[in-house]
Amino acid sequence: MQAKNIFLEIYELLFEIYGPQEWWPGNGPFEMLVGAILTQNTNWQNVTKAIENLKSRKLLSFCALEAASHQEIATAIKPSGYYNIKTRRLKNLLTMIRDCYSGEVENLLADGTENARNQLLGVKGIGPETADSILLYGGGHPIFVVDAYTHRIFSRHQLVPEESYYEEIQDLFMEALPSKAQLFNEYHALIVRIGKDYCKKKKPLCESCPLRDIFPQ
């Protein structure tokens, strides 16, 4: 007999309602890495414009981006916002992959989860969420990605503490769930999916909120 696992039940209900989210969109690991940085605090729709610009300028490869000037990259990724700082962050990531993984993205993604995570966190401009997104969606590592929605929604329903660090929330999910990359993949994407139309502010969920039947009140 097992106590019911609320984290797993919420996942199953979300998946039942919304279905597979098909993350990560785009082609291949390199495009995924670029997208992970470009989407920081930014709508994915804007990121697709930036990625299309990189593609049309033939900059969407490790070597091309490595060779490109700051100005060239910044102009291309302008639609994704924060284009100067994101250009530096992309360059920082390429430098780390060049220095630590012989310039091969696959070597980074094939490294052990802890090693790769620590290397990513050492890059200026890559924090825990971006690092874990790369590990999960780029490398298929079974690691749970936490974001602002995860904290907002789950703390509101007393499922995680209001005051908690990134890794504490991550641990709660990873202890409660089977360690499957595909599960973590869909779960995070589903949380982002509902975050978009999740009624903010104030405790009781509004009457029209479709999540009333999913989350404990």
Place this chain on the structure above:
DNA sequence: CACCAGGCAAGTA
């Protein structure tokens, strides 16, 4: 017009 989006780092006290 205001507000938000698939964060992170740096500055201040």
Place this chain on the structure above:
DNA sequence: TACTTGCATGGT
């Protein structure tokens, strides 16, 4: 340690 601010575009 605990806040606050800068970074910037495009959609609603």
